[in-house]
Amino acid sequence: MIKNKTQASTVSALSAAVAKPRQDIEESFVSVGARLSEGAMMLNKLTRLFEALPTALQGEEVIEASSQLRSVASTARQLTEDFGKEKANLNRLVEVVSAANGPINELRRTVKMIGIVSINARVTAAGIIGDSDDFDVFTTDIATLSNSAHTTIHEFSQVYRQLTAEVDRAASQRERFDKAHAHTLTELAQQLDETLEALDRQRLTAVEGSAETGRVSRQIVGRIGSAVMALQVGDSTRQRLEHIETGLDCLADIMAGKPVDGAVLDDAVTAEALAALSTLEQEQLRATASSFADEVGEAEGALQALAIDASTIMTASRNLYGGKGGDASALSTLSAQLREAAAILRDCETERNKLEALAAAVQQTVSVLLGHVAAVQEIESNMRLVSLNAAVRCAQLGPRGASLTVIAAQLRELTTETVVAAEAAMTRLDEASALAGAFVEAAGGENAGQIGRLEQLANHAMTLLTGLDERLSVASASLNADGPKVISLLQAAAKGIDGQSRLAETMDDIALQIAGLSTDPMPDPISEALAPTLEGLRKTYTMEGERQIHNRLFGNAAPAVEVEDAANDDMDLDALMF
Template sequence: MTALAQTMPHTAEATLRALAPTLRDTEAAFSSAGASLGTAVSDLNTLRNSFGRLDALLGPDQTAHFQHLTSETGRQTLLLREGFERFLQHSQDLRGAVGTMQSEVSELVATIRTISIVTLHARILGNALSSNRQRVETFTLGLTGLAAEATRIVEEVEDAMAGIVARADVMDTEALSLARELGGAVQPALAEIGTLSTAAEEDRLRLAEGNSALAARMETIFSEVAQIILSLQVGDATRQRLEHVQAVTAAAMDEGRSAGLRALLLDLADALAAGTQDRLTAELAAVSGRLLTVEDAATSAISTARTLYLDGPGQNMVAIGAMARRAAQVGQGLQRCSGHLKVMSAQAQQIGRHLDLIRSHEIRMRRIEDQVRLLGLNAVIVCAKLGQEGRALQEVSRQLRELTRLSGAVFARLHLRLEETERWAAAIGTDAVANLAQDLDHVAAGMNSLRTLLTSTDSALRDSGTMFGQTGRSLATALASGAATLGRYSRNLSGLASFRAQLKRLGPQPDFAPQPPEVGTADHDIVASLRMIYTMPEERQIHDRVVGAPAQPAAAEAPAAAPAIDDIFF
């Protein structure tokens, strides 16, 4: 046995062991790189969802909604101004009616007090009479009772009128506060919103364009990552090719092989290993380069996104931010206005109750008026019988009739003022308040919708900026990790170099030229069977170059169509 034959089993085992680490590293490296790119794909899909949300807020539908809200705000502002002017006119009409009614009540009070004084005078005169004393006392006592009752009624009317005036004063104060709120805060803010609408629409357009451009850039990155994942199939192909090298090497090491076949198979194993190494080195360089390019593009896109979504709202949403603040101010101001309206409505209802009390006393006063007139007629008869002694009492009776006439006239006018005041109080308490409240509600609803749209956009932009910051770092890390893994694997392909060096030591002398086995021999069958294990055309080409002509027609060896991206990636 030659020295080569004695060392052969040991050397063959060492040679095959030299290839094992490379096989393990191939599977581990490409699996790790694939996992990193899987994380990158997940991050990119997260960003896709963010773009969709922003598209919904900045797209044509929401833009049209924004334009409708701003134009509707202008229309509602005009209606609110007109409604408030009508409301103020109603308030002034009520105040005028209350003032006139107060004058009539004051005159009524003065008349009733005069009647009381005249009644007292009548009692004094009646007590001084010597004849018909009983009939005179009946007159004076009846007159005194009616005067007392009239005085009590007038006191209640006067109290009710004081309540009406107090309520009207409160309404005046609330109307002044309402006018100050609407004129000094709400309407200027609404006017500013109208002024800002064009600039805000331009802000939204800039953000929409920036978002669309960024989405397009991220889609390009997504496509690049998808292509890189396809390229990572070289890892599986490399593993298969190394297994084929291993199989050819093991076949060459079989003890029953002739020297010529062993030399041929060792040359074939070396050629297959060299082809695998060359192809793998080129593929790794290409994939690593694309990974670095995509990483740079992703980093740049993330930086742009942070500028657009975090810094952008401060720079590109000046008008939008101002509109949102003004819309909030309008909403707060309208709430205060509604509070003033509620107070005014409650005061108007209180005025209505006071008016009801006065109306109920009106009937009693008319009855007293009739009774005083009847007593006056009786007094005329009594005084006529008294002659000269009854003249003073007769004059008092005449005065009472005149005062009664005056009080009746006052009550007639008061009745008209009462109806007028009731009408304006009801108009303020129901129609005017309800109409103005409805105008306020319409404006408030518009402001709420506008503020919701603006704040939602701002929130979505800031959320997207934060998401891009977090996801962007994860994406960059995943891409960098994949590139680093493949880079380390590429630099550590020393296992193949060691394996090929072992093959060189096992091979024949340099001047030995192995020949392809003849057709029909056992060696030819062995070589042909090895050719059938290849899965890639390049392996067959290398085999045919080393061994000779193919055993089968080339048409039967056409490679299968490459899988589509959708089949592999999605």
């Protein structure tokens, strides 16, 4: 009996030894299953998120926005050409107005000389005047003409100075505009074209890549199923080890002399039980260890493959739609360009309005100036008349009018100079009026308000793209936040399986110790007193492999496997994953 108690203690120790790898396996596979479950849910969420993007990129709103932005780019180029023409016209206006300065200065000089001639005429006429002589042309008419000419040319010059100031201001305004926006619209058009081409490529790539994404996604689903199936080895091994522990505990009770099925077995049956149960449990343990060693490798491979597939689809999504470690998506780049474009277009519109206002002011001033030209022309006419009257009067005076003849000649010469200067000034001012009119006409022409319309188109396109851009941003943010977590979880799950094969060696070592409990051969036939114990153990089995070993050792006299036993062989996904 002492020997049996010692053996009972040894068997109990072996049962406890079997419990250790069972607990390790249970803890390890529960942890792996939890990581797989969390990673799979996050991965499924991300794949659904990115699988929907190709359809969104092909949507009508994106197509409409792209069309509008191409129109923006085209019109921006046309406006650049218009701005170039306006600049040339403005430069010509500056030249023309500046060129009028010479004739106008000549007019001022001529008027000044007329004033001097007027004084000389009065002084000379006073020296030769007689009671019956009419010298009004020299004493009054030339003076009146001088005063009138001085007033008219003075007003003319003032308006001209105003025109010069306004033209210079317009030129300065345009110079500042050109410095700030000389190439703005051209660059905007080029950037939009390049980004729209990139968006088209991205849309095409998204459509072409969606098939591959779908394939990898379906493969991932298969991988998850395979991983779940492979992880069943943990649960099945745990159950089989529990059954081995139950068998060893039963053997320990027998060896300790405890009643079994209500009766204490005699020494002969006890020895028979030791041989039978030690053989049964060591074979069960060897088979469990062998199955575990084979299937744990498959589980590790399935998890590693899943981690690789997850990394592949994460990388593909990041490369396609932009994100951390990749270039910004064409859509996000376009949104940024549109925000910048809207600001640029508003600035252009403001500057263009200022330029148009200045052009209108120039035209108005030129119109006023041309009105003064009529007065200058009247002066020319009066000077001709006074000059003619002076010549006639001098002829009537004969030798007495010799000195006045010189004055009349000077007046005729000044009249000729006035005509030449006035015509030159009018020629320049007529051209200036035409150029200023061209500015005003352009302001109300077919391109009027184009910049404002461009801004409206750009804003509308940006509104259309905002929703999709937000979806891309959410997808990219989720990818950046959850992608590394998914990879980490799946890799951690794979590492959690790594090294579990050593437990198979531990189980083999325990099996050798169990085999050493008895050197007696397997009893044949089995004692009737032991049969209920063996049948009770057989009823605890949940795996077909366990029943096959039992049947091979003790025959298939046991009742057929019940339906509920077969059901236990099915994969309990909820039990594993949650």
